[in-house]
Amino acid sequence: MTASAARVVRSRVELAQVPAPGALYRRALLGALPGLGGRRRAPQPPSVELTVTGVPVDRSHLAAYDRVCGFRLTDRLPATFPHIMGFPLALRLMTAPDFPIPLTGVVHVGNRITVHRPISADETLDFTTYAENLRPHDRGRQVDVVLVGSVGGEEVWRGVSTYLGKERTPGGGERRDRAERAPAPAASARWRVEPSVGTAYARVSGDHNPIHTSRLGARLFGFRRPIAHGMWSKARCLAALEPRLPDAYTVDVAFKLPLPLPSTVGFSSTPTGDFALHDSHGRPHLLGTLREEGRAAS
Incomplete structure (x- = not known):
């Protein structure tokens, strides 16, 4: 967190329950209609944090999620599952009128998750979400949406999702890496990703964005066919790494090229914790790093 972000004072709003994502998506789509979606966006993230306890x-939801993403069926939550549990809370934040980037057309460009300790399925979690670090990008503006999971007042999980809102910005800002692409590492596995992944992941995640489930919906956003959800790709990679995962770790990924459905992808990993998904031409869909963390102090 930057020094300026640390000085932000946020008001706290506690919700009685996790919001229903369907109504929030309808709000976002309504706001994108001509005459309704052109309002001026706020210059800063909202100074509020939302929480639900x-x-x-x-x-049964956990088991269905494990099957779709390739995890073993256990009582330990995969690192990406608290993201699913708390995402509707983050979605509530992102669909608020004062959120600086409109949800429709937003691109999820990165996700970092820290697991402080294993989380069991018999635990209940408290979630808090807020936005920070709004910054320019050569294609628009980026913002980080932070989601924190706690048990009994102790932070056990933290996720930071970076979203890009495409727009024209004077002078630009943070730029994409335009250097020559390094050769793709040799794949240790090849996966066939079928179109059913889009709809199956939508059911277990609650994220029914049509770019993942509908050819027509994908075309409306410039894709010839549906694309896999980035968080499915991250979860599928973690499932492949599951035997090697420590009890406490941070896993950071950058989402690169969209993964069209269907596709065949190559998965690769190194002993130092780097991993990737590439297409048949060696172009990256996802680049990730995994590093072990010390346990959070009790």
Whole structure:
């Protein structure tokens, strides 16, 4: 966190329950209609944090998620599952009128998750979300949406999702890496990703963005066919790394080229914790790093 971000004073709003994502997506789509979606966006992230307490793990939901993403069926939550549990809270924040980037057309360009300790399915979690670090990019503006999961007042999980809102910005800002692409590492596995992944992940994640589930919806956003959800790609990579995962770790990924459905992708990993998904031409869909963390102090 930057020094300026640390000085931000946020008001706290506690919700009675996790919001229903369907109504929030309808709000976002309504705001994108001509005459309704052209309002001027706020110059800073909202100075508010949303929280909800006592969120239990639905074991049938967890099992369905494990199957779709390739995890073993256990009582330990995959690192990406708290993101699913708390995402509707973050979605509530992102669909607020004062959020600086409109949800429609936003691009998820990166995600970092820190697991401080294993989380069991019999624990209940409290979630808090807020936005920070709005900054220019050569294609628009980026913002970080932070989601924190706690048990009994102790932070056990933290996710930071970086979103890009495409727009014209004077002078630009943070630029994409335009250097020559390094050769793709040799794939240790090849996966066939079928179109059913889009709809199956939508069911277990609650994220029914049509770019993942509908050819027509994908075309409306400039894709010839549906694309896999980036968080499915991250989860699928973690499932492949599952035997090597420590109890506490940070996993950071950058989402690169969209993964069209269907596709065949190559998965690779190194002993130092780097991993990737590449297409048949060696172009990256996802680049990630995994590093072990010390346990959070009790």
